[in-house]
Amino acid sequence: MEKSFQLIVTTAFGLEALAARELRRLGYEELTVFNGGVTFWGDVLAVARCNLWLRTADRVLICVGRFSARTFDELFEKTKALPWENWIPKDGEFPVTGKSVRSQLFSVSDCQAIVKKAIVERLKQKYPVNWFQETGSFYRVQVALLKNEATLTIDTSGNGLHKRGYRQLTAAAPLKETLAAAMIEISRWKPDRALIDPFCGSGTIPIEAALIGRNIAPGIQREFAAEKWPSFPIQIWEQAREEAFDAIFRNQPLGIWGFDLDSEALSLARYHAKKVGFGLDKDLHFQQQDVRDLRSRYQYGYLIGNPPYGERLMDKRSAEALYQSFASVWERIPTWSLYFICAHPEFEKFMGRKADKRRKLYNGRILCQYYQFFGPKPPQLKGPFASSEVGSLPI
Numbered sequence: 120m121e122k123s124f125q126l127i128v129t130t131a132f133g134l135e136a137l138a139a140r141e142l143r144r145l146g147y148e149e150l151t152v153f154n155g156g157v158t159f160w161g162d163v164l165a166v167a168r169c170n171l172w173l174r175t176a177d178r179v180l181i182c183v184g185r186f187s188a189r190t191f192d193e194l195f196e197k198t199k200a201l202p203w204e205n206w207i208p209k210d211g212e213f214p215v216t217g218k219s220v221r222s223q224l225f226s227v228s229d230c231q232a233i234v235k236k237a238i239v240e241r242l243k244q245k246y247p248v249n250w251f252q253e254t255g256s257f258y259r260v261q262v263a264l265l266k267n268e269a270t271l272t273i274d275t276s277g278n279g280l281h282k283r284g285y286r287q288l289t290a291a292a293p294l295k296e297t298l299a300a301a302m303i304e305i306s307r308w309k310p311d312r313a314l315i316d317p318f319c320g321s322g323t324i325p326i327e328a329a330l331i332g333r334n335i336a337p338g339i340q341r342e343f344a345a346e347k348w349p350s351f352p353i354q355i356w357e358q359a360r361e362e363a364f365d366a367i368f369r370n371q372p373l374g375i376w377g378f379d380l381d382s383e384a385l386s387l388a389r390y391h392a393k394k395v396g397f398g399l400d401k402d403l404h405f406q407q408q409d410v411r412d413l414r415s416r417y418q419y420g421y422l423i424g425n426p427p428y429g430e431r432l433m434d435k436r437s438a439e440a441l442y443q444s445f446a447s448v449w450e451r452i453p454t455w456s457l458y459f460i461c462a463h464p465e466f467e468k469f470m471g472r473k474a475d476k477r478r479k480l481y482n483g484r485i486l487c488q489y490y491q492f493f494g495p496k497p498p499q500l501k502g503p504f505a506s507s508e509v510g511s512l513p514i
């Protein structure tokens with residue numbers, strides 16, 4: 120196996136720059152950002168670190184090769200020429216998935232079959248067997264064709280990185296963890312500020328904020344496909360996990376609240392916070408409350424929420440009436456900044472304010488805008504978020 124190889128971090132559309140920012144923080148500088156991901160060169164430790172730490176990315180892939188392919192022969196020969204034996208051992212299980220966009224080779228199932236056959240032929244030359252049992256570790260190969268350019272990858276993540284391990288039960292219309300983390304990253308919230316999600320549902324935004332605030336690697340509790348690969352020494356994963364445990368800010372105070380009307384959703388949120396571990400269930404506050412009653416004794420906080428869109432959870436009229444209440448909520452917490460992800464095309468009209476900034480984000484397949492309403496710039500706050508309190512309200 121080569122010491123350094125090309126890696127591809129995939130993301131949902133719109134989150135590429137955030138994943139690149141995270142990669143730079145991890146120390147990877149030479150990055151190429153493209154639609155749906157970021158590429159860079161890394162080693163086995165980079166694979167372990169990226170899987171453990173990336174909050175906004177979907178997967179970490181090894182790029183085995185990239186070439187132009189307009190015919191099945193070309194796809195077969197060029198795939199066969201790649202060093203698959205560097206990654207896939209004699210007993211490795213290697214299913215092939217595929218996708219094709221604006222390419223001459225548009226039959227995805229044929230491309231998958233050809234890539235599978237080419238890898239088998241290559242491995243037969245390297246291992247003295249005629250038949251591969253595929254009973255060993257798992258190597259999900261993907262052939263992705265874009266404008267006649269084939270990219271061949273192996274997935275190191277296994278389950279998508281949004282599966283942190285804490286969400287065990289499903290709520291109505293939950294946010295993907297990667298998107299919740301992206302919303303917090305975009306807001307540039309820091310743990311010395313109060314944060315409220317007034318529609319917390321199963322708790323995704325408060326939990327992701329707590330993970331960020333305490334500098335807990337989101338993948339610290341889960342496993343990754345490449346952990347079982349013989350080419351990845353176990354010490355690499357031990358080192359990356361040890362670094363992650365050492366990096367936790369265990370004493371960082373957190374001022375994070377999740378509110379919702381629905382008491383069942385709140386039970387889920389509490390259950391998920393407990394599942395994360397690290398005592399987060401004691402530091403996150405989940406309470407039943409209507410957003411229309413929201414107040415806070417803290418200043419310069421962040422309200423980050425995912426209100427109903429009037430599609431799945433609530434009828435359109437009720438959702439619009441709810442948005443109309445947000446302006447008066449803001450009047451009660453005038454120093455706060457407000458962030459809403461919403462698919463309703465007239466959200467700003469109903470709220471009665473133009474957002475200072477908007478950003479296109481996808482919530483699954485639903486095209487949304489991330490509306491950002493900035494409060495005034497705070498004076499230099501000293502100490503934990505609590506130092507910015509005013510008044511005598513409990514929250």
Ligand SMILES: C[S@@+](CC[C@H](N)C(=O)[O-])C[C@H]1O[C@@H](n2cnc3c(N)ncnc32)[C@H](O)[C@@H]1O
Nearest residue numbers: 293294318319320321323379380381409410425
């Ligand atoms: C789209 S879901 C939020 C999902 C959440 N982000 C998650 O990841 O599970 C919207 C939530 O708003 C809540 N909700 C609806 N009307 C509300 C109101 N007036 N005040 C507070 N919460 C409300 C619903 O109960 C629902 O849980």
